[in-house]
Amino acid sequence: MTAAQVLPTPSLKEQVSAAEWQTRVDLAACYRLIALYGWDDLIFTHISAKIPGTEDFLINPFGMMFHEISASSLVKIDLAGNKLMDSPYNINPAGYTIHSAIHEVRHDVACVLHTHTAAGIAVSAQKQGLLPLSQQSLFVLSSLAYHDYEGVAINHEEKARLQRDLGDKHFFILPNHGLLTASASIADTFLMMFTLQRACEVQVMAQSGGAELIHIPQQVLDGAAAMVAGVMKTSQGMGGQLAWPALLRKLDQQMPGYAD
Secondary structure, three states: OOOOOOOOOOOOOOOHHHHHHHHHHHHHHHHHHHHHHHOEEOOEEEEEOOOOOOOOOOEEEOEHHHHHOOOOOEEOOOOOEEEEEOOOOOOHHHHHHHHHHHHHHHOOOOOOEOEEEEEEEHOOOOOOOOOOOOOOHHHHOEEEEEEEOOOOOOOOOOHHHHHHHHOOOOEEEEEEEEEEEEEHHHHHHHHHHHHHHHHHHHHHHHHOOOOOOOOOOOHHHOOHHHHHHHOOOOOOOOOHHHHHHHHHHHHHHHHHOOOO
């Protein structure tokens, strides 16, 4: 294999259940969308998705860039980190620590998405964290938690503290590190990251202007959940299924191959 080649990935469509295959396709699409929007970090960071009806989950092959990932190349592991199907790739050990910690205790969560974007890290490094400056921040602040930086997440003792700090929230800022979202579907988890990422970008841009900033009033922040339900026509999550088909159409045009 030369440096420019990717290890061949035979199709797994006929070897897994229909539910697992659909999860693989959607998760691969999510990886491609992260690359398409420029939120990837070479081969680093990670997204995971539980296989319906099990405690097992899928995660990226460590060594592939996100625009290369397909449904068949995703690695299936159990909560102990054991590979459950043959794969020429290993998994990111820090990714295993973070994702297994959340999947162990958050049975309402099907997908966990973690990024290292410049704007996300910039806001995570600010002592006040995310500020109520934008409509996007309104939704994030309704379900936001923080977890202090402990270095690269390869110490499994950190798992208990990750679990404690996330609690029942869906948005997670990891100071000096990056962003994380977790929700009941891949579509919702991606839309939550889009919202969190945009809130961070707006905050950094607003702060760079040097003018006095206008904060959203607390009474408006308190009504965020009702506003989400009104706009997205759902009382659960972010209504990601509304945007997901359009996002897949965009991928089919600009970055096909995720469903292989």
